[in-house]
Amino acid sequence: MYEFELPNYEKDNIINLMSSISYSFGKKHKYNKLNDPSLEELNHFENIVLFVIDGLGYNYLKKQNDSFLFKHLHSKLTTTFLSTTACANTAFLVGYPPQQHALTGWTINLKEVGGITEILPFVPRFGGKTLLKNKFNFNKIMDIKSFHKGFKGECFTIIEKEKSIRDFIKYVAKETKILPVKTYKDVFTKLSELIKKKSKKRRFIHAYMDEFDSTQHRFGVDAEETKSLFVDIDNRIKTLSESIKDTNTKVIVVSDHGLINITKKSEIWVEDIPGLEECLTIPITGEPRVRDCFVRPSKVKEFEKIVAKKMAKYCWCFKGEKLIKDNFYGLGTPNKKLFDRVGDYVLIMKENYILRDKHTYHGHQGKSEKASHGAFSDDEMLVPLIVIDC
Numbered sequence: 001m002y003e004f005e006l007p008n009y010e011k012d013n014i015i016n017l018m019s020s021i022s023y024s025f026g027k028k029h030k031y032n033k034l035n036d037p038s039l040e041e042l043n044h045f046e047n048i049v050l051f052v053i054d055g056l057g058y059n060y061l062k063k064q065n066d067s068f069l070f071k072h073l074h075s076k077l078t079t080t081f082l083s084t085t086a087c088a089n090t091a092f093l094v095g096y097p098p099q100q101h102a103l104t105g106w107t108i109n110l111k112e113v114g115g116i117t118e119i120l121p122f123v124p125r126f127g128g129k130t131l132l133k134n135k136f137n138f139n140k141i142m143d144i145k146s147f148h149k150g151f152k153g154e155c156f157t158i159i160e161k162e163k164s165i166r167d168f169i170k171y172v173a174k175e176t177k178i179l180p181v182k183t184y185k186d187v188f189t190k191l192s193e194l195i196k197k198k199s200k201k202r203r204f205i206h207a208y209m210d211e212f213d214s215t216q217h218r219f220g221v222d223a224e225e226t227k228s229l230f231v232d233i234d235n236r237i238k239t240l241s242e243s244i245k246d247t248n249t250k251v252i253v254v255s256d257h258g259l260i261n262i263t264k265k266s267e268i269w270v271e272d273i274p275g276l277e278e279c280l281t282i283p284i285t286g287e288p289r290v291r292d293c294f295v296r297p298s299k300v301k302e303f304e305k306i307v308a309k310k311m312a313k314y315c316w317c318f319k320g321e322k323l324i325k326d327n328f329y330g331l332g333t334p335n336k337k338l339f340d341r342v343g344d345y346v347l348i349m350k351e352n353y354i355l356r357d358k359h360t361y362h363g364h365q366g367k368s369e370k371a372s373h374g375a376f377s378d379d380e381m382l383v384p385l386i387v388i389d390c
Helices: 014-024 058-063 085-094 167-172 184-196 211-219 224-243 297-310 320-325 336-341
Strands: 047-053 073-078 107-110 115-118 154-160 177-181 203-209 249-254 267-269 285-287 290-293 315-319 345-349 354-356 382-389
Touching: 014 047, 014 073, 014 085, 014 249, 047 085, 047 184, 058 073, 058 382, 085 167, 085 203, 107 336, 154 184, 177 184, 184 203, 184 224, 211 224, 224 249, 297 315, 297 345, 315 320, 320 336, 320 345, 345 354
Parallel strands: 047 203, 047 249, 154 177, 154 203, 267 354
Antiparallel strands: 073 382, 107 115, 107 285, 249 382, 285 290, 290 345, 315 345
């Protein structure tokens, strides 16, 4: 039906991993557990570490076949749609995909606040103070129950300080003890200290670092800077695993998405497609690789014609509600907020194309990226499942 493979939320998906973790701490989950021998006896381990390396794609790791992480590579998983941090890393924090948590990309049309919002920092798209300063209630933006509440054990979130103070993190990790660190290097130190500290309760530790993702955005997937950082992370995980040997710990290393290289030639601009901008009620939202388009009712036929004639080379175009119905965002009953946030039409970019507009790109000129993610290529959609028993 589609020219690409959808996330398999029934099995072999990061959500199935979260289901396995949830069940191992005595809490039921609405999705199937991951059918993987390495995770069958999770409840026998005193410490379960979910180590999320933002941007570490399965295909990238396969090329690093002399690395410690590759040696412990167990299998590949599909991530969520969109294959991006706002959707997938949120899934690691709340245990469920966008079908339930209703976050659809970095920028979202929030009916609740009457504007386009960068959801993770929770600020208006054009900048300014966090919306909580203006007394917007995050509970009305996300209404999913806490993933960690009801766990038979202690829960921790290790994350860089800059992100730990975000309203978003305070909401999704509210039933955990948030442990802020200065840099990604300190994540390893904090993990080692915490695991070596004796506890009468089992522990679930979610550790997150985004340095690998931001480095690829800046320099590219194949850049020397990316390789150098990977080697450093790989060595640090090896050292960590040795330092916590015999602590009855299972370290699960996974990612939210991979990335693909982009170029100036692969950048498509809304303003360069005649008539497209006039069809929209608001600027495009979502991510450069997947765009939500909110279309004026009187311009629907014109919009469809423009996309078919002038954009077919660059993207697929689908009705938003059709994608929800076809389980792009997850399984089960959709969060009602999802219908407000997914566009009337969704443009999914082909090959390595991205779609920008000069309005929402305001303030970012000159910050050209070398890599992107969000769509359905294997480089973006497949992530590694790495299992290390300590």
